[in-house]
Amino acid sequence: MKKYLEVALGIFTSIGGFLEVGAIATTAQAGAQFGFRLGWVLLLGTICVIFLVEMSGRLSAVSKHTLQDAMRERFGAGFFLVTTIPGLIVDWLVLAAEIGGVALALQLVTGIGYQWWAFPVAIAGWLFMWKGSLGLVEDGVALLGLVALAFVVAAVKLHPPVPAVAAGLLPSLPRAEGATYWFLAVSILGALISPYLFFFYSSGAIEDQWDENHIGSNRFTAIVGMGFGAVLAFGVMLAAAMVFHPRGIEVERYEQVALMLVEPLGRPGLYLFAAALAVTCFGATLEVALGRAYVFAQGLGWNYTLNSPPTNSARFSLVYTGMIGSAAVLIALGIDPLALTVFSMALTAVTLPLVTLPFIVLMNDPAYVGEYRNGWIGNAAVVGISLLASLIALVAIPLQLMGG
């Protein structure tokens, strides 16, 4: 019974980690501008993230190391310092985007500008971490996050043409607007494959003291949890493709994104959209801030834990405090949250190989995973997809900045 409960919780946790502001914004824009034609990117990203989440859990269960502990140990101090800086910058921007997502959801419902919500959102998130009630948040986000099913309901009610949707699952070259097509493609990959998720997940596995017996349930959690998140994200893309694409509407503001639920679901659609955006982004806000605090604490060997008061892990607690406080400033200053989101997701894609390539080395090192080494399919999928994402992003970001 306890095992089933663990799996259920794992699935819920991964919903919070998968569908957040990045996935909602990028898939909505992709659907609006290119219809179903970027479906294959969603499929590719999902395959990659399933492999990576499964690997994070397996690494921790077998080696008893978190991902960051193992990286510092295996690749040394220089590697740690060199990869920490770009990771910190990208996570900081992503964190601001997530805070912006919650703030915008509140703006949709209250009419008060999103800038004013930046600090209240940051303080609420901080209090949950500081008071050590993360379990409550995880379960709450997981359960409330089910409102995101509204996207799937909307997509089904809009009756998307099945052959066209299926055709989108096969890679195709853009007919026009190539720079935007590839920029959105890598933004989707960056939104789905988020390094903070792996650091967070492997730390959770260590805090819950997983061992070899968890390998089976871990694989199940990765496939079902991430697969479920992918279905939700796919719902966003389909709904956007059906509502916006035929009318040639490009999504430039979050208020527009809400319309894709209003058309099929009526007025409640607006509230469902705001709730889904707020809940998923709030969950992601905590995961990003904690993920980065874990990276520092584990990379430098500090105490870290959420199971006791912050006085037992002062440096760890101050890292997430500083992260969430400074990221809120960016939103309070009035930076456009949608543009920030898509841009930070594309930047995530650029930096992916910095995490995934060493990760793959660890997963093939018998000193860490013994007989539970990666198979060639997992290796090939992760290396291929993350290198592809990074290379396309390196080309697409400058093109988008010049053209956009």
Next chain:
Amino acid sequence: MNLTRDILDQQVVDRTGQRLGKVDGVILELREGEPPRIAAIEVGPVTLARRMHPRLALWVEGWLRRLGPKSDGTLRIPWSKVRAIGVDVRVDLVADGTAARAWEEWLRDHVVRRMPGTPQ
């Protein structure tokens, strides 16, 4: 035993289970006519920075000595205190009050305890 594989960059844990830091450096003793042996392990940001560049280490040390607890956070642990090397390096001492925890304790007393909403 392989120094860089089994010791360097491993987690150091004290007698009470506190995380002290990483093995940022290993100190070898050179002996006349005999093979060198490990004298101590060193924990701390200055030791870590020295592995990148000596100037970075001076810069880090300067700031750490000027701010907060005015400690550079370097702790040298004699090899005789090392009890076990497995997932972590276990050492026979108590971290509290040592240089390795100087910043942690200073931040705890001067910042964390003074924040509103800190559970005491």
